[in-house]
Amino acid sequence: MRKYRLVSKKGEGTFSEVLKAQNVKDNKFHAIKCMKNHFESIDQVNNLREIQALRRLSPHPHIIKLEEVLYDQPSGRLALVFELMDANLYEMIRGRRTYLNPELIRSLMYQLVKSLDHMHNKGIFHRDIKPENILVENQEFLKLADFGSCRGIYSKQPYTEYISTRWYRAPECLLTDGYYGPEMDLWGVGCVFFEITSLYPLFPGSNELDQINRIHKILGTPSPDVLDIFRRKGAAHIDFNFSPEDGTSIAKLIPHAPPEAVDLMCKMLVYDPSKRTNAREALRHEYFKDVRERDDANNDVASGENSKSTVANAPPGGPSNVVKHRHKKDDDMKRNVPLPVINKGNDGDPSECQQPGDNAAYEINELPPINAANPLLKPNKPQDAKATKKVNPYRTTNNPPAQTLPPHNPDVLLAKGRKQAADKGYKLSTIAKAAAPMPPQPSTKNPGGGAKPSKSIGTKPRRK
Known part of the structure; x- marks a missing residue:
């Protein structure tokens, strides 16, 4: 008997596909990521970076929870x-005609930066920050997902050159042969910050050279001293003789955004990674003052209630996952930490952890078939509707009304690049004219998820 009943297919990538499934015992719904690669042994599974990272980072309120690992040793399949x-952030803003509530943006960005701060503190950086990898619930609770590209901060450089989705790729990733670090995550967050504020991508480059030129047109061409830093470790195919650009500035692109939001955005999008803000500094920024105070107040209440149990259950000697040594291994995430028992469905209880060297039972509860001919099975039982509604501690109750997008001149839209809007599926001319509701975009596979743009305004995929 299958442990999970397939409901639908949510998406597919190069290395995996994601299915929506229901547990036949408790009727709860889950997302199952089925890997397309086959794994020869359980050791190979345990060394998978995504699993290593999620074990180290969990539990955290703003990082997706890995609930179970399913491995079928005879076939080598892993889920x-x-x-x-x-949904994800891209799905949340796709096709919107009004800006998101400023307080909602503030709350979402605070949660995202908190997830980065926790991750970097644990010695891991994500390397693929983009709206599709940022999941939301009830349009206000946020969790960072897809750690398949992550690396240990203290692992030895150079790293893989072609990493991160191009539109969110930091200059050091574009201009060097793999010499980058956790600062690239903050650049990606800055791009996401701008996108959920403006409802269109900041740097939608069609190739690496176009990506660099778009960055320079908005931020300006960096000084020769900054370019020399990149040139010393530069990629062989890059010509560093860039034409001088003053930059239009981010503030002019989003005049409706609060000044403190623009200031934080600019600090995340500093060209030189050594001068870019980090996650801890970003959390202390004036932009997050109100939400930070509410968060601190909630933490004080929670710590007061749980102080006795926390002290009683604390492991001897303090935390066991503090990073102390650098460059000991190619990837610093490979450590002798307790491993969750595979196929046990445990909830993180240390008593149900597999210690290194233990031989746990790895029988499989039948993986959902990949690319099944008929993934939709019999109707599912409805979930319990009595669940209490979550309350977002980062949101204020007196939120201002959502702002309506200002009218745009079609000629200005063309000058700014109508094709970029088409790449993402936005019809800005329709928004400007306040016409009838936009017709649905044809749903077709493309590398970045979402709908394929209409042929009348462009056919480029969203992600390259």
Whole structure:
């Protein structure tokens, strides 16, 4: 008997596909990530970076929870069972005609930066920050997902050159032969910050050279001293003789955004990674003052209630996952930490952890078939509707009304690049004219997820 009943297919990538499934015992829904690669042994599974990272980072309120690992040794198939979220940030803003509530943006960005701060503190950086990898529930609770590209901060450089989705790729990733670090995550967050504020991508480059030129047109061409830093470790195919650009500035692109939001955005998008803000500094920024105070107040209440149990259950000697040594291994995430028992469906209880060297039972509860001819099975039992509604501690109750997008001149839209809007599926001319509701975009596979743009305004995929 299958442990999970397939409901639908949510998406597919180069190395995996994601299915929505229901546990036949408790009727809860999950997202199952089925890997396309085959794994020869359980050791190979345990060394998978995504599993290593999620074990180290969990539990955290803003990082997706890995609930179970399913491995079938005879066939070599592997699936990861995650909690199910409603949508990702790209799906949340796609096709919107009004700006998101400023307080909602503030709350979402605070949660995202908190996830980065926790991750970097644990010695891991994500390397693929983009709206599709940021999941939301009820349009206000956020969790960072897809750790398939992550690396240990203290692992030895150079790293893989072609990493991160191009539109969110930091200059050091574009201009060097793999010499980058966790600062690239903050650049990606800055791009996401701008996108959920403006409802269109900041740097939608069609190739690496176009990507660099778009960055220079908005931020300006960096000084020769900054370019020399990149040139010393530069990629062989890059010509560093860039034409001088003053830059249009981010503030002019989003005049409706609060000044403190623009200031934080600019600090995340500093060209020189050594001068770019980090996650801890970003959390202390004036932009997050109100939400930070509410968060601190909630933490004080929670710590007061749980102080006795926390002290009683604390492991001897303090935390065991503090990074102390650098460059000991190619990837610093490979450590002798307790491993969750595979196929046990445990909830993180240390008593159900497999210690290194233990031989746990790895029988499989039948993986959902990949690319099944008929993934939709019999109707599912409805979930319990009595669940209490979550309250977002980062949101204020007196939120201002959502702003309506200002009218745009079609000629200005063309001058700014109508094709970029088409790449993402936005019809800005329709928004400007306040016409009838936009017709649905044809749903077709493309590398970055989402709908394929209409042929009348462009056919480029969203992600390259």
